[in-house]
Amino acid sequence: MTLTPSATLGIDFGTSNSAMAWADAGGQAQLIALEGHSVSMPTAVFYPAEEPGVHFGRDAVAQYLNGTEGRMMRSLKSLLGSSLLLETTQINHQRISFQDIITTFLAALHERASRTLGGVPRRVVMGRPVHFVDDSPERDAQAQQSLLQAALAAGFEEVSFQLEPIAAALDYERRLSRESTVLVADVGGGTSDFTVVRLGPGRLAQADRSVDVLATTGLHLGGTDFDHKLSLELLMPLLGYRHIGPDQREVPSRVFFDLSTWHLINWLYQQRALSQAQGLRSNYADKQLHERLMRVLGERLGHRMAYDVEQAKIGCSQLDAAAHMALPYIEAGLSARLESGDLREHLADMLGRTVACARECVKRAGLSDGAIDAIYLTGGSSALRPFQRALQSEFTDVALVEGDLFGGVASGLAYSVV
Numbered sequence: 001m002t003l004t005p006s007a008t009l010g011i012d013f014g015t016s017n018s019a020m021a022w023a024d025a026g027g028q029a030q031l032i033a034l035e036g037h038s039v040s041m042p043t044a045v046f047y048p049a050e051e052p053g054v055h056f057g058r059d060a061v062a063q064y065l066n067g068t069e070g071r072m073m074r075s076l077k078s079l080l081g082s083s084l085l086l087e088t089t090q091i092n093h094q095r096i097s098f099q100d101i102i103t104t105f106l107a108a109l110h111e112r113a114s115r116t117l118g119g120v121p122r123r124v125v126m127g128r129p130v131h132f133v134d135d136s137p138e139r140d141a142q143a144q145q146s147l148l149q150a151a152l153a154a155g156f157e158e159v160s161f162q163l164e165p166i167a168a169a170l171d172y173e174r175r176l177s178r179e180s181t182v183l184v185a186d187v188g189g190g191t192s193d194f195t196v197v198r199l200g201p202g203r204l205a206q207a208d209r210s211v212d213v214l215a216t217t218g219l220h221l222g223g224t225d226f227d228h229k230l231s232l233e234l235l236m237p238l239l240g241y242r243h244i245g246p247d248q249r250e251v252p253s254r255v256f257f258d259l260s261t262w263h264l265i266n267w268l269y270q271q272r273a274l275s276q277a278q279g280l281r282s283n284y285a286d287k288q289l290h291e292r293l294m295r296v297l298g299e300r301l302g303h304r305m306a307y308d309v310e311q312a313k314i315g316c317s318q319l320d321a322a323a324h325m326a327l328p329y330i331e332a333g334l335s336a337r338l339e340s341g342d343l344r345e346h347l348a349d350m351l352g353r354t355v356a357c358a359r360e361c362v363k364r365a366g367l368s369d370g371a372i373d374a375i376y377l378t379g380g381s382s383a384l385r386p387f388q389r390a391l392q393s394e395f396t397d398v399a400l401v402e403g404d405l406f407g408g409v410a411s412g413l414a415y416s417v418v
């Protein structure tokens, strides 16, 4: 594998997982091994408390789940475009901003690409969702600018951006033997993006593909929001969410919302938040629930609960059967269950919005369903069974094609000529 000056590196910096691929002009994209043989890795950063150094990806998740004392960071992409990005957090003896943590993660990607390829292509195409932030063009532009700054600070050189669903389409195109009009659905951890695009082997050589993109739509909603909702419904009641206190009022819910939101969990471990949570004790009739809450916060178990809920979601969807969540790390014998019916019902509203976004995309393309040859599914959450069912019942006569869930966007970015 030798890099030539015409090589392009594609970086899919995802909310949940990241991947990279490279391609020479006219060549086949190759995914880059990031952790052992794995070509995607969790977008996770772990700073151990007791020792110097930083852990990334599966290694970060394993350190955290093994109980190593330290700080876990996930869903960093969700902070792009928000004021929280420049806030600093105490990590060991330093204060570090989330912008810096994103740079640190991208620098780890740079180092891994360099190690595997023996260098890093100058030309880099990064993916971006259709909207980083819904309904705010300024914050959306700011999000891309922050990501660009982080990439440059991490050592990447000529960085441009491509929409993630278009990248996914360019990857799918390599598998097609005839002209097709495709609805690409990229349903990931943080966003759901759609594009209607004309694809075909005869179009590969064209430099400007913008005429082939008939419409794009996107929603800031994805698998981490599904985790959030399932956590609120199934786990947070065990800590007092919707619990009626001695004054006949519910315990204030803010702490439960933050604790079930991947990128907000860390804020709850600050002294001020801990004192506020301690102060909720009088709002509880059942003090055992409050003790559980304080244990979760005191022992920093929030990411672990979010991780367990995510695994239950995936297991329940894959097996179409109930998933069991054992929670002995909170209290001996404590557990929760996710039934297939719960998955469907609790996510119905969000899945409905996601499918409506797909429908809007086809509408904007000015096409009837009969003109769509296939719906191409990519992104981890596109595998969710209730999502596929909801999408199929909206587009009854269009075939769903499952793609490369975790590597397709990176490959397509490497094919992008932007």
Ligand SMILES: Nc1ncnc2c1ncn2[C@@H]1O[C@H](COP(=O)(O)OP(=O)(O)OP(=O)(O)O)[C@@H](O)[C@H]1O
Pocket: 013, 014, 015, 016, 017, 018, 077, 164, 187, 188, 189, 190, 191, 192, 222, 223, 224, 310, 313, 314, 317, 318, 378, 379, 380, 381, 382, 383, 384, 385, 405, 406
């Ligand atoms: N088999 C599965 N069924 C349902 N959901 C799944 C499955 N596998 C992974 N997921 C979910 O997919 C999400 C991650 O998907 P992916 O890696 O495509 O997202 P991402 O690229 O990191 O996010 P984004 O593109 O939104 O920035 C997670 O929320 C994860 O829980």
Ligand SMILES: [Mg+2]
Pocket: 012, 014, 015, 164, 186, 188, 189, 379, 409
């Ligand atoms: Mg993605």
